[in-house]
Amino acid sequence: MDIRKLQKIVVSALEDIKGEDIEVINTSKLTSLFDYIVIATGNSNRQVKSLANNVVVKVKEAGGDVVSSEGEDGGEWVLVDLGDIVVHVMQGNVRAYYNLEELWQAKSSTKRSKAAAGDEEAEKKPAPKRARTTVKTSPAKASPEKAAAPAAKATPTRRRKTPAAEQE
Numbered sequence: 001m002d003i004r005k006l007q008k009i010v011v012s013a014l015e016d017i018k019g020e021d022i023e024v025i026n027t028s029k030l031t032s033l034f035d036y037i038v039i040a041t042g043n044s045n046r047q048v049k050s051l052a053n054n055v056v057v058k059v060k061e062a063g064g065d066v067v068s069s070e071g072e073d074g075g076e077w078v079l080v081d082l083g084d085i086v087v088h089v090m091q092g093n094v095r096a097y098y099n100l101e102e103l104w105q106a107k108s109s110t111k112r113s114k115a116a117a118g119d120e121e122a123e124k125k126p127a128p129k130r131a132r133t134t135v136k137t138s139p140a141k142a143s144p145e146k147a148a149a150p151a152a153k154a155t156p157t158r159r160r161k162t163p164a165a166e167q168e
Contacts, residue, residue: 001062001063001064001065003035003036003084003085005062006059006062006064006082006084006085007024007036007038007085009058009059009062009064010038010055010058010059010082010085010087011024011038012058013051013054013055013057013058013059014038014040014051014054014055014087014089016054016058017042017047017050017051017054018047019040019041019042019051019089020040020041020042020043020092021039021040021041021095022038022039022040023038023039023040023101024036024037024038025037025038025039025101025104025105027104030104034081034083034084034085034086035084035085036084036085036086037085037086037087037088037100037104038085038086038087038088039087039088039089039090039095039100039101040087040088040089040090041089041090041091041092041095042089042090042091043091043092044075044091045074045075045076045091046075048075048076048077048078048089048090048091049072049075049078051078051089052069052071052072052078052080052087052089053072055080055087055089056069056080059082064082065082065083066080066081066082067081067082067083068080068081069081075091076090076091076094077089077090077091077094077098078090088100
C-alpha cells in the first residue's frame with residue numbers, strides 16, 4: 001500500500017474517534033526503521049484504546065498490514081506498528097511527559113534561538129575567579145540578649161505505665 005494512502009487512512013481513523021492534536025512527523029531522514037510517526041491524544045483510557053483499535057480496523061479494511069499493537073491493557077499509551085508508519089496514541093499527561101515530537105523532529109543547527117546561542121557562548125567562557133572572603137565572629141561580639149538568657153531547664157519526662165504494670 002502507498003505510504004501517502006496509509007497516512008490518510010490513519011489520520012482519518014483518528015479523526016473519526018475525535019483524536020486530538022494529531023501530528024504526523026517525517027522520520028525518513030532520522031531512521032531507516034520507519035518513515036513516519038503519527039502521534040495523537042485521547043482524553044481517557046477508553047478513548048485511547050478506541051483510537052488505536054479504529055486505526056487497526058481501518059488499515060485492515062483497506063488491505064494494509066498491521067505488524068503489531070502494544071499497550072491496549074493499560075490504555076495510557078498504545079503503539080500501533082504499521083511497518084512504514086508507527087502510530088502513538090497517548091493520554092495528554094503521558095504525551096507531555098515523553099514529548100516524542102521534540103525527540104523525533106529534526107532540528108537544524110541554524111534555527112537556534114539567540115538565547116540558546118548566548119547560553120552556549122557563556123558555557124565556553126571560563127567563569128571569572130572571585131576572591132574568597134570569610135567572616136569570623138568572636139564570642140565576645142555575640143549579641144547581649146543571647147549571652148544573658150539563662151539556659152532552659154530540662155523537665156523530667158514521666159514514664160507511661162504499660163498495660164501489664166496497670167494490672168498489678
